[in-house]
Amino acid sequence: MPEIYEPTVIRTSRPEPHDATVARPQPSATDETLVPGAQPPAPVASSGSAGFAEEVRLLLRRRLFMTHLALGLATGAMALCDLTGLVALPVEAGLGRWAAGLPLIAFGQSVAGLVFLLRYPEAPLKTLRLIEVSQFAIIGFGGGVARFIVMESGAAPSPDPRYSELLYRFDALMTTFPGVFSIILYGVFIPNTRRRSLFGASLLCLAPVAATTLAAATNPAVRPALPAIVPISLVPLCMACVVAVFCAGRAYELRQQVYEAKREAQQLGAYTLKQKLGEGGMGEVWLAEHRLLKRPCAVKFIRAELAAEPATAARFEREVRAVTSLTHFNTVRIFDYGRSDDGSFYYVMEYLDGPTLDRLVKERGPLTPGRAVYLLRQFCGALAEAHAAGMVHRDLKPGNMMLVALGGQRDVAKLLDFGLVQDHSATESSDRITRAGTVLGTPSYMCPEQAAGEPVDPRGDVYSLGVVAFFALAGRPPFEGSSVGKLLTAHLTQPAPDVSALRAGVPADLAAVVARCLAKDPKERFQSVLELEAALAACTCSMDWSAAHADQWWAAPTAAPAALANDATETIIRS
Known part of the structure; x- marks a missing residue:
């Protein structure tokens, strides 16, 4: 399954109008931005990770509405009873004025939550999560305050010396039950992953523990009962946590399985989704088939929230249109693009099978x-066409380059991931495919001017292609570092090592070509990829490999280990 990573954006200290700087912590990952049209096509079936996120959002909203309504009715009734003179909680509970105060606080939060949920039915998932946190924080706070009050108050005098200890043990047991109930409610009723459920349940467990600690600190009479209070409290709370986490994780997995089963049979316009090839923070990639042509293709979905702004959506559209104008055999072909009804952008491209x-x-x-x-x-041929059209790739790296079999020929190179392409042919600054103050890229393969947040021209791609050449010959990029900052600094200041010094057998003329590509000053590099291609063709080793050699290499038994034959199928676009 293809690996999909989410890029990390690094803001430059002095934003440029047409560029910026960014990097991904994992240099081997690729990233392509895709997108919609200014006049989006007719909505299609909900697809992509955004579709499942939307299902979770709707379910969470319904569940929060129910919990707020139930808690509001219960606490409202308790507060009303207290205000009218009826006793909602017995005086023996020892809550005093908090007997009305705690229900009023919970009632206020419930009413506020209900009003918000009714007024903003399209509230995003992050906002609903905040409402979820506020409600269960109030529940945990109320339980903790009640526990502290009943345990902090002194016990009535009694001739039985065990009376005080038994009373606090009883108080601890009775005030543990609300915590157990709230933890199980949170795990079973609120849609969450295992990790999130564990985190929330653990926080709810802390409320009675903190209340007991404070009560023991302020009331010395509680301390002799602590050896009994601790197990009485922790055992049921821990059991509730186990139940909550198990139920939450299992329910989440089942919802995902149901959603995936439905999507496998879904139609996306003229395409039938067959199998999910990969997913990540930015979206999903699916294997699909054109219903009429029966042609396999890859469909990439981008989450709606990543292109929610009109300006970003327009940039995505321009990027796709720019790439569709490229026809070189070594450039990935894009067939179609559009927008699903859940707001996910998608585009359809040729399906490539190879590492x-x-x-x-x-x-x-x-x-x-x-x-x-x-x-x-x-x-070089693929880039020459892009550069002639006024486009700069800006994210060349081995993860964006595939070796596939096409037309009966092996070792056909395919250049992918034009999502970061910058259009220098645009006449208006607003038409350039970029974002002010930001430049995307991968730190290990980024040219110095891109690392500095300066505009990048085709010579920047020459540098990045030189880094790719270095990686292909030496097995690693010229600069390695433990952080993005160190990598960017190396590209800006450190001279690149000689590739022939790292790997014996690299001809001197080829090493010189790579070294010229890696010059810090763009004026000292090859001024175009056509010039670079001519220099590569002039190398003494240029005739050592051909299509016939590629066929022989791939036909050899050792040429296709399990990792390449089975798991190395890469989809042309990764997020």
Whole structure:
């Protein structure tokens, strides 16, 4: 299954109008932005991770409405009884004026929550989570205050020396039950993952523990009963946590399975979704088939919240349109794009079966110089068309480059992930495919000017392609660091090592080509990928690899280990 990562954006200290700087903590990951049209097509079936998130949002809203309504009715009735002179809680409970105060606080929160849920039915999931936290925080607070009050108050005089200890043990037991109930309610009724449920249940457990600690600190009479109070409290609370976490995790998994089963049979316009290939923080990639042409393709969905702003949506549309204008054989083809009814943007592209350059090198080791030149020349061709159209890729890396079989030929290079492409042919600054103050990229493969937040031209792609060449020949990029900042600093200040010094057998002329690509000053690099391609063709090893060599290599028994034959299928777009 393809791995999908979410990029981390790094703001520059002085934003540029057309560029910025960003990096992903995992250099091998790829990222492509996709997107909708200004005139979105007719809505299609809800798809992508946004569809499941929307189901969770609707379910959470219904559950919160029910819990707020139930708690509001119960606490409102208790407060009303107290105000009218009726006794809702017996005086023996020892709550005093808190007997009316605690229900009033919970009632106020319930009413506020109900009003918000009714007034804003389309509130986002994050807002609903805040309402969830506020409600159960009030429940935990109320339980903790009640426990503290009854245990902090002194016991009535009694001739039986055991009376005081028995009373506090009884108080602890009775005030534990509300906590147990709220924990189980939270785990069973509120849709959550196991981790989130464990975190919430643990916080609810802390309320009685903190109340007991404070009561023991202020009332010395409680301390002799602590050896009995602790197990009486913790055992049922811990059991409730186990039940809550198990139920929450199991219910969440079942909801996901049901949703996936429904989506496998869903139609997305003219496409039938067949199988999910990968997912991540930005969206999902699905294997699909055109209903009439019976052509396999890959569909990438981007979550609605990532392109909710009109300006961002327009940028996504321009990016897709820009890539669809590219027709080079070594550039991934995009067939269609649109927007689903849940707001997810999607686009459809050719389905490519094969390993990325990143996976191939990591599984099989560095490439031979001849094979590296053979592949790099193909990528130069794809970039030459993009540059001629005024576009700069800005995110070249091994994870964005695939080796596939097409037309009966192996080692066909495919350039992916044009989501960060910058259109230098746009006449207006607002038409440029970028975001003010931000530039996306991968730190290990980022050119110095991009790392500095400066505008990037085609020579920036020449640098990144040089880093890719270094990786293909040496098995690692020229700069490695434990943090994004160190990588960016290295690209800006440190000279790149000689690739022939790291790997014997790299010809001197090829090492010189790579070194020129990695020059810090763009003026010292090859001024175009066509110039770079000519230099690669002139290398002595350029004739050492051909389509025939590729067929022989892939036909060899050792050429397709399990990792490449089964798990290395990469979908052209990853998030």
